[in-house]
Structure formats: structure tokens, C-alpha cells
Amino acid sequence: MNIPDELRYTKSHEWLKEEDGIYTVGLTDFAQHALGDIVFVNLPQEGDPLTAGEALGDVESVKAVSDVISPVSGVVKAVNEELLDNPALVNEDPYGAWLVQVEEVSDEEELLDAAAYEAHCAGEEG
Amino acid sequence: MKLIFERSRPGRGNDILPPLDVPAAPLPEEYRRKAPPRLPEIGESDLSRHYQALSRRAFGVCDGFYPLGSCTMKYNPKLGEEMASLPGFTGIHPLQPIQTILGCQKVITQAEYLLCEVTGMDAMTFQPAAGAHGEFTGLLLIKAYHHSRGDTGRTVILVPDSAHGTNPASAAMAGFTVKNIPSTPEGLVDLEALKAACGPDTAGLMLTNPNTVGLFERDILDITAIVHEAGGLVYYDGANLNAIMGVARPGDMGFDVCHLNLHKTFATPHGGGGPGSGPVGVKEFLIPFLPGSALGGYGGEQSIGQVRAFHANFLVVVRALAYLLRLGNAGIAEAAHTAVLNANYLKQKLEEAGYTAAFPGLCMHEFVLTLEGLKKETGVSALDAAKAMLDAGIHPPTMYFPLIVHEALMFEPTETETPDTLDEAAAVLAEILRRAKENPEALHAAPVTTVIGRPDETAAARRPVVRYAFPEG
Numbered sequence: 289m290n291i292p293d294e295l296r297y298t299k300s301h302e303w304l305k306e307e308d309g310i311y312t313v314g315l316t317d318f319a320q321h322a323l324g325d326i327v328f329v330n331l332p333q334e335g336d337p338l339t340a341g342e343a344l345g346d347v348e349s350v351k352a353v354s355d356v357i358s359p360v361s362g363v364v365k366a367v368n369e370e371l372l373d374n375p376a377l378v379n380e381d382p383y384g385a386w387l388v389q390v391e392e393v394s395d396e397e398e399l400l401d402a403a404a405y406e407a408h409c410a411g412e413e414g
Numbered sequence: 415m416k417l418i419f420e421r422s423r424p425g426r427g428n429d430i431l432p433p434l435d436v437p438a439a440p441l442p443e444e445y446r447r448k449a450p451p452r453l454p455e456i457g458e459s460d461l462s463r464h465y466q467a468l469s470r471r472a473f474g475v476c477d478g479f480y481p482l483g484s485c486t487m488k489y490n491p492k493l494g495e496e497m498a499s500l501p502g503f504t505g506i507h508p509l510q511p512i513q514t515i516l517g518c519q520k521v522i523t524q525a526e527y528l529l530c531e532v533t534g535m536d537a538m539t540f541q542p543a544a545g546a547h548g549e550f551t552g553l554l555l556i557k558a559y560h561h562s563r564g565d566t567g568r569t570v571i572l573v574p575d576s577a578h579g580t581n582p583a584s585a586a587m588a589g590f591t592v593k594n595i596p597s598t599p600e601g602l603v604d605l606e607a608l609k610a611a612c613g614p615d616t617a618g619l620m621l622t623n624p625n626t627v628g629l630f631e632r633d634i635l636d637i638t639a640i641v642h643e644a645g646g647l648v649y650y651d652g653a654n655l656n657a658i659m660g661v662a663r664p665g666d667m668g669f670d671v672c673h674l675n676l677h678k679t680f681a682t683p684h685g686g687g688g689p690g691s692g693p694v695g696v697k698e699f700l701i702p703f704l705p706g707s708a709l710g711g712y713g714g715e716q717s718i719g720q721v722r723a724f725h726a727n728f729l730v731v732v733r734a735l736a737y738l739l740r741l742g743n744a745g746i747a748e749a750a751h752t753a754v755l756n757a758n759y760l761k762q763k764l765e766e767a768g769y770t771a772a773f774p775g776l777c778m779h780e781f782v783l784t785l786e787g788l789k790k791e792t793g794v795s796a797l798d799a800a801k802a803m804l805d806a807g808i809h810p811p812t813m814y815f816p817l818i819v820h821e822a823l824m825f826e827p828t829e830t831e832t833p834d835t836l837d838e839a840a841a842v843l844a845e846i847l848r849r850a851k852e853n854p855e856a857l858h859a860a861p862v863t864t865v866i867g868r869p870d871e872t873a874a875a876r877r878p879v880v881r882y883a884f885p886e887g
Contacts (some may be wrong), residue, residue: 327875350871351814353579376876 289409290317293385298397300357303383311360315347318409321384323349326375331367331387334359338362338390340397341404345387347378356387361395363386415471418464419882422454430458434793452884474685479835481760482782483812483824484578486656486678487685493740494682494733503732507660508724511613518728522709525735532738532746533672534665535695539704540731541713545653548586548673548692549584549707551621554718555671555696556618556647557588558703560725562716566644568617574603576626576816578653590617594824597818601627601773603637612644622651623667624658624778626816628757628824647671656828657677657754657779660747670697679852680734691730698703752829753779756836758826763840768847772819780826782819789821794857796821796849801868802849804861805831806842 295303298299303320305312320326330346338344366389371377376407377385400408456464474480480487498504506515526538528763542548553571556677562566575594583593593611596605602625619641623631631637638648650664650672658678664672677690684690696704706713709725742750754777761781765771772782785796800810800823810822810836827836861867 325872325875327872346650348875352817354817 289321289406290383291402291406291409294403295383296359296399296401297408298357298359298399299304299408302357302359304327304359304399305386309391309393310365311358311362311393312386313344313356313388313390314386315356315378315382316405317382318412320379323347323354324351325349326378329375329378329387331371331373332364333368334364336364338364338388339394347375357397358390359397359399360390360393365391415417415467416464417882418454418456418461419452421456421464421882424455424459426457427453428456428458428461430461447876454576466594475830477667478807478809479827479831480809480837481808481811481825481827481839482613482685483628483687483782483826484815485812486653486675486779486826486828487809488656488678488681488828489830490681490733491737491740494736497736498729498732500732503729504722506725515709518725519709521728521732525731525738526710528735528738529674529693529697530790532659532663533650533652533695533805534669535672536597536664536669536698537701537704537712538693538695539707539721540691540710540728541707541720541726542673542691542692542694543703543727544677544690545651545673545675546580546584547677547691547721548694549580549649549651551692551694551718551721552649552671552673552696553584553588553590553618554721555694555700555703556649557590558716558718559647559700560617562703564733565645567615570615571617572611572619572641572646574621575609576601576818577620577628579623581620581651585620592663595619595854597627601625601629601818602631605631605633605636605640608637608640612646614645616641616644616646618647618649618670620649620651621669622654623664624654624780626654627773627782627819628657628777628780628826629773630657630778642668644665651677653736655780657750659750660743665695665697671695671700674752676734680739682730682733689727689730691727693731709812745873749829750779753827756829756831757781757825759833760825760836760840763836764825764843767840768842769843772822778829780824782816783823783825784819785821785823788847792850792854794854796823796859797852799823799846799850799856801841802846802857802860803842805863808842850871 295305297303301316303314303316314326326349328345331345332357338358339356342358344358345356346353347356368386371385467568475487476491489524502517529538533801536674537699542551551878561784570593571590572593572595573581574597578595585592595611596604596607623634641648647670648668650669652672673692673694676682703718704712705720706717757777757779761771761777770784770787785799789795796813803810814822815824
């Protein structure tokens with residue numbers, strides 16, 4: 289399983305990357321694998337406020353619909369509109385297929401580094 | 415197999431539609447279509463063969479065991495069909511004066527009385543067309559109640575994380591915000607989490623009991639008290655009433671509103687898209703908000719208004735009434751007892767065969783297995799096991815639900831199965847487990863006896879084809 293060192297992670301399997309005050313959010317390799325083939329991605333709109341720990345959108349796979357939990361509080365700067373037409377990108381390249389970029393970030397959920405996230409995934413696999 | 419459009423030939427037809435016996439009323443020019451609709455043109459013999467061929471490819475409770483968890487696929491007695499085809503019921507017109515259809519009114523009144531007895535509610539509307547529609551109606555009633563008291567800040571509906579997906583969907587449709595309540599490791603509502611989630615914004619809680627993993631919420635009186643204390647109402651999702659009907663009543667547990675799925679619990683056919691019927695029962699204080707209808711009464715100044723045209727899915731109520739009257743008090747309770755007994759019997763047999771239950775101990779009318787261990791050991795998933803059941807002529811159980819259980823298979827055998835059928839199913843599943851360990855590849859390839867093996871679910875979801883492409887465009 290692919291867990292890049294430079295990212296931070298939530299227990300609900302989102303990854304977070306910070307660059308110059310812009311926070312990029314996506315789903316982890318573990319998440320895309322557990323969900324199976326993703327067939328629909330529902331994203332917020334530019335300018336929408338997000339609250340850390342609450343759903344920012346949802347992804348639908350052939351198994352189920354699952355909420356995507358926002359790792360940060362802030363304002364949506366951009367959404368990856370490519371995913372609306374081609375949700376399979378999340379399966380193919382989970383760390384390239386970001387979901388949203390967030391600015392004006394005021395709060396963060398409890399985040400894990402790569403090692404802690406790897407341990408967390410091992411625990412979930414039982 | 416050919417589509418009906420591919421069987422169509424210009425000029426062919428049949429006379430199975432009755433002749434027009436009322437004056438033709440032409441549509442105004444602007445509403446008329448410019449070209450005739452491209453309906454299939456087909457003779458009666460070809461038509462019969464077409465549907466006969468389709469029916470051979472379908473699978474229903476008359477074909478074999480159908481333990482689809484959470485769906486209560488019980489056998490539907492033919493008595494119900496006989497009653498629902500009586501001309502006094504089938505020949506009525508939606509606009510017929512009420513004094514000419516008093517028999518139909520009596521059906522609704524009797525069904526209301528009996529189902530209120532079963533649920534412990536004080537009144538019931540038969541308008542909702544199915545379960546989710548019932549949920550939506552019940553939530554509108556809850557909203558109307560709060561608003562009638564000037565209590566407009568109650569915007570949150572609480573839903574356990576094991577709930578049916580329709581619960582949060584209905585709450586969102588009714589304009590509420592949804593808040594999830596986590597389950598305990600035993601699969602029950604976490605009382606502390608519920609207390610923490612309740613507050614002045616709580617409009618209500620939606621719950622099934624037994625819950626979605628087939629367990630009885632033993633703290634139900636505390637649960638309803640906590641929500642009531644916070645000023646919210648409690649909604650009973652009747653999805654799992656089959657486990658307790660005639661034995662325990664939602665009304666006595668503290669529920670204020672409930673819907674029933676007549677098409678599940680009360681033995682009316684379903685699974686092919688309906689029609690269903692999702693009547694909503696309420697306690698007395700909510701009666702002023704009920705929708706009104708010609709057959710069912712109610713309505714008035716505070717009513718939420720009609721939620722369905724005319725008499726809704728009336729013939730489904732006829733079937734349910736026939737079922738209730740045929741079984742009687744003792745029979746209804748016996749059905750529930752047997753549903754619970756059958757589920758526990760099958761669960762025990764499968765555990766003896768080497769399967770793992772997601773939650774230990776006795777279940778109610780359904781139970782959940784987790785195949786997570788098997789998948790790790792052999793690579794055989796819940797999907798593979800379900801597909802292999804098809805080859806044995808068994809409809810698979812519900813898969814990958816509830817979401818809180820990994821590699822879930824959810825079985826609901828219902829009360830209408832004999833011990834022989836349950837023994838056979840257990841033997842089939844024991845064999846699948848043996849093959850999973852010896853030859854997992856064979857299970858990845860199952861089913862091998864069905865017309866369609868493994869449809870490409872991803873392509874079906876990503877690029878659905880829902881319209882026939884006529885060759886001429």
C-alpha cells in the first residue's frame with residue numbers, strides 16, 4: 289500500500305498536503321482500495337465553507353456511498369472538476385486525483401503522519 | 415435474448431387492450447406530439463413468449479430460497495392475490511363518489527385498526543407508496559409538529575451509523591440536517607453518544623428495532639426517553655417489524671411515529687419494483703398533522719396535505735388485510751417467533767460450518783456474517799460466496815451492508831421457510847467454505863450456471879445505457 293511520507297492523514301482516510309497556505313485534500317490509496325471502483329464523486333463548490341470533521345462531499349462506489357470528511361476548516365478555493373467526468377482517476381492515482389483545495393484554513397482535525405497512518409490502517413485491517 | 419423492440423415488425427399488433435368505452439377527448443394542439451411514439455408492434459403470441467422468457471430469467475420467492483437480509487422476502491399467500499382481484503376492488507374509479515365505495519373504505523378502516531393494534535399507534539395514513547415515502551411523510555409530520563409549537567430551531571435528525579441509507583436520505587429530503595450516532599462494539603446505539611448529540615436543535619431520532627444488524631435495542635426505553643427529554647420525537651422505521659409483530663409494539667417503546675412496509679412484513683409482493691405501501695402510524699398528538707384522503711379521512715387546517723394522489727396503492731392494503739385476518743392475533747405473533755427462530759437456527763448452523771457472525775449471541779429475525787477472515791486467508795470475498803450461491807439456486811443474501819461490517823453477508827430467512835430449506839442452504843454454504851479453502855479460483859469464477867455471470871457493475875454505474883438505440887437513430 290502506498291503511503292507517501294510527505295503527506296498527513298486522517299483516521300477517516302483522507303490525505304492532506306499544505307503548500308503556501310493552500311491545503312489540498314484527497315482520498316488515500318487504502319480508501320480507494322477499500323471502496324472499490326468509484327463511480328461518482330460529489331464535491332462542494334468554490335467558496336463553500338468547510339468544517340473540520342464534517343463531510344465535504346461524498347464518493348459512490350459500486351458497494352456504497354461514503355462521506356469524505358474535511359480534515360480542515362476553511363473555504364473551498366478549487367475543486368477537481370476532472371473527477372466529475374472521470375471518477376476512476378481516484379482509483380488510478382489516489383494521490384494525484386485531489387478532491388478540493390482549501391484556503392483561509394482556521395482549524396485542523398487530528399492528523400497522522402505517514403507512520404502513524406500506516407499503523408492505523410493495519411489496525412483497521414484487523 | 416431479443417429485446418421487445420427487436421421483435422417488433424411494422425403493422426403487427428394484438429387486441430389485448432380493451433376497446434375505448436368513453437368519448438375520446440382530443441388533446442389541445444400544442445400538447446400533441448409531432449411524430450407517433452415508437453412503441454413495439456407485436457402479436458400476442460410473440461408478446462407472451464417474450465415475457466415468459468423474461469420470467470424464466472427472474473428469480474422470486476416461488477423459485478427458491480431468498481434470504482435477502484433487511485428485505486423480508488417471505489412467501490406471499492395466494493389468498494392475498496385472490497382478494498386483491500375481486501372486481502369490487504379492481505373496478506373502482508379514482509373519482510367515484512365515496513358513498514359508492516364504502517367497501518373499500520371499510521378495508522382501510524379495518525387495516526388501520528389492526529395495524530394500530532400491532533404497532534401501538536393511534537392513527538394511520540395509507541397514502542405513502544412505500545417505505546422511503548413513509549419516512550419522508552413521517553419526517554414532515556415531525557417538522558409540522560415542532561413548527562406548530564413555534565419551535566423552529568429543531569433542524570437535526572439523528573440516525574445511527576448502521577441505519578438504512580433511506581433514513582438519512584429521507585431526512586435530507588425533508589429539509590433536515592443528519593447527524594450520525596455511532597454504534598457500540600456490540601452493534602447497539604451508544605447511549606452516551608446519543609446523550610451528547612441531543613440538544614435544542616434535535617428534531618428527532620430515526621431507529622429500527624430490532625436494528626439493522628438484527629439485534630434488539632435493549633435500551634430502547636432509555637433511548638426514547640433521552641430524545642424526548644431533549645424535546646425531540648422518535649421515529650420507528652418499520653423495516654424490521656417482522657421480528658416483533660404481535661409480540662412487542664413500537665408505541666409501547668416510546669416511538670411517536672412509525673411507518674410499515676406492508677410489502678415486506680404483511681406479505682404483499684415486492685422485489686420487482688412494487689407497488690409497495692408504506693403506511694405511517696402516529697400517536698394521538700400528531701393526528702392533526704396527518705394527510706387527508708377520501709378513503710382514509712383525516713386532513714384539516716394543520717395537515718401536511720396529501721402525499722399521494724387518490725387512494726394510493728390500495729390493492730396492496732387489501733392483500734395486507736387478507737394476511738392479517740387470515741393469521742389472526744396468534745398467527746401474527748407466531749410468524750414473528752418463527753422468523754426469529756429460523757434466523758437463529760441458520761446462524762447457528764453456519765457458525766458450526768465455520769462462518770463468523772459479525773456480532774455474538776442470539777439474533778432477532780436476521781443476522782450478519784463477516785467474511786473478512788476468509789478473504790484474508792483465501793482471497794474469497796463476500797461477493798464470491800454470494801455468486802457461488804447462485805449456482806446452487808439460492809438468491810444471495812444482502813452483501814456489503816450494513817456498512818459498519820466488512821465483507822458482510824446479511825441473512826434474513828423469514829418464517830416461511832422449512833427446516834429442510836434451511837438445512838439445504840447451510841449445506842450449500844458449508845460446501846462453499848470448503849471450496850474457498852481448496853480452490854479459491856473456482857469461486858472467483860462463479861456463477862457458472864446462470865445466464866449472466868458477473869455483470870460489469872462499474873461500467874453499468876459509470877456508463878449506464880437506459881434507452882434503446884433505434885437503428886434508424
